[in-house]
Amino acid sequence: MSAASFRNVLVMGAPYSGSTLLGRLLGSHSRIACAGELGLLGQAIANLRPCSCGRLVTDCPFWQKVLPLLPGRTHREHRPADYERVRAALDADVLIDLSKALCWRMVRWPWSPWRNASTGFLYLVRDSRAVIASELRRNRPLSDALHKHFKWAARFERLAESHPERTLVLRYEDLCATPEPELRRICRWIGVAYEPGMQRPQDHEHHFAHSSTSSYARSWSDEVRLDQRWRDELSPAVRMEIERRAEGLRR
Ligand SMILES: [Zn+2]
Numbered sequence: 001m002s003a004a005s006f007r008n009v010l011v012m013g014a015p016y017s018g019s020t021l022l023g024r025l026l027g028s029h030s031r032i033a034c035a036g037e038l039g040l041l042g043q044a045i046a047n048l049r050p051c052s053c054g055r056l057v058t059d060c061p062f063w064q065k066v067l068p069l070l071p072g073r074t075h076r077e078h079r080p081a082d083y084e085r086v087r088a089a090l091d092a093d094v095l096i097d098l099s100k101a102l103c104w105r106m107v108r109w110p111w112s113p114w115r116n117a118s119t120g121f122l123y124l125v126r127d128s129r130a131v132i133a134s135e136l137r138r139n140r141p142l143s144d145a146l147h148k149h150f151k152w153a154a155r156f157e158r159l160a161e162s163h164p165e166r167t168l169v170l171r172y173e174d175l176c177a178t179p180e181p182e183l184r185r186i187c188r189w190i191g192v193a194y195e196p197g198m199q200r201p202q203d204h205e206h207h208f209a210h211s212s213t214s215s216y217a218r219s220w221s222d223e224v225r226l227d228q229r230w231r232d233e234l235s236p237a238v239r240m241e242i243e244r245r246a247e248g249l250r251r
Contacts (some may be wrong), residue, residue, distance in 0.1 A: 003094045004031070005191035006120030006166070007232035008083050012156050013124035014149055018132035018172035019098045021223060022124055023208060024201035025183060026096050030178060031192050035066065037103030042073025044210040052211035053211075062207035065089060075102040078112055094133035094190055096122075098208070101191025105153055120190065123160045126172040126227075128153070129239060133230035140175040142238065146245065153249050174222045 009026075012021050013062045036052065043049070044057050051060040058064075072078050083095045094237045097103060102103030107121070114148045128149060135145035150161075157192040160167040179199055188193040197203065204250070 003191050005189070007087065007094055007118040008080065008114070009120045009122050010020070010065040010106065010157065011098045011122045012103050013122055014111060014126065014131045014152060015100065015101050016131050017100075017126035019100060019228075020125055020208065020211065020221075021201075022122075022170070022172075022175065023098045024204075024206055025179070025198050026186070027196045027206055028146065028201045028204040029187070029192060030095075030197070031047060031093040031197050032096060032190075033087065033094070034038055034096035034098065034206070034208070035062075035086070036098045037099045037102070037210040038042065038070070038078060038225050039075030039099035039106070040068065040210035041067075045073065049107050049210055052206050052208040057209055059202045060207055063209070065229065068163060073098055076243060078106070080119070094192065100124075101152060104152075104159060107159070117168060120158065120162060121167045123156055123167055123169045124172060125169060127230070127232060128249070129230045129242050130227055132238075132242050133233045136233070137229075147239070150245050150249075153246075173227065176227060 011022065013019055023036060025036040026032050037044075044051075048056060051057050053060055053062070057067075062102060066086055066089065069089055070078065070082050072082065084096075087093065089097050099106070102122070106112060107119075131149055132142075132145050135149070136142060139234070159168060168186065170182060170186065179195075183198050184194045230239075
């Protein structure tokens with residue numbers, strides 16, 4: 001047994017906030033497993049959405065090993081004992097779940113079984129302007145994108161403030177700009193030793209359910225460049241509106 005403080009790490013945050021990258025970095029640690037958005041497992045299978053290795057979830061050897069250990073297929077059904085079985089099968093001390101809004105739903109009630117000492121909440125914050133620009137790029141109407149983003153940001157903030165002892169706040173921009181100190185900080189919080197191999201996720205095999213369909217950035221400079229697209233894409237009026245609404249939130 002390792003001395004990890006948290007056995008389960010539930011990643012919270014907006015869509016398009018860089019959770020896939022974070023999961024790939026953390027999953028490259030020898031004692032940490034990440035299998036993507038576990039809350040959307042059933043949906044990934046039903047919609048024939050491939051695992052990040054390219055195979056169908058049901059054809060992927062990783063999932064053939066893991067699926068029998070998870071009796072449920074959604075966030076509502078998953079229990080800490082299920083994640084414990086998955087960690088044991090994968091020989092990992094820590095399991096990361098990237099389900100974000102669904103992670104919030106898993107822990108929102110005081111009687112949630114996930115409110116136990118071995119579960120940590122990692123709140124991934126990305127610049128609201130970059131998140132909204134990502135939503136607009138996918139043709140979501142501006143008013144919807146604004147409403148949804150700030151409603152969820154407020155929820156995540158409240159949860160983080162209610163559970164400071166088990167929450168780590170991470171800014172995506174900091175992770176891209178200075179990955180090593182940020183990864184060291186996450187490792188300290190989880191209670192595992194930092195490993196330099198975490199910064200080379202491309203050297204590791206990953207099997208994420210319901211994986212992002214956009215192609216992965218090849219390097220840190222690609223990540224940072226992608227992150228800056230909002231500067232060209234948002235009109236000054238939209239940018240000002242987002243900045244006004246983001247005041248008082250972590251951005
Ligand atoms: Zn796979």
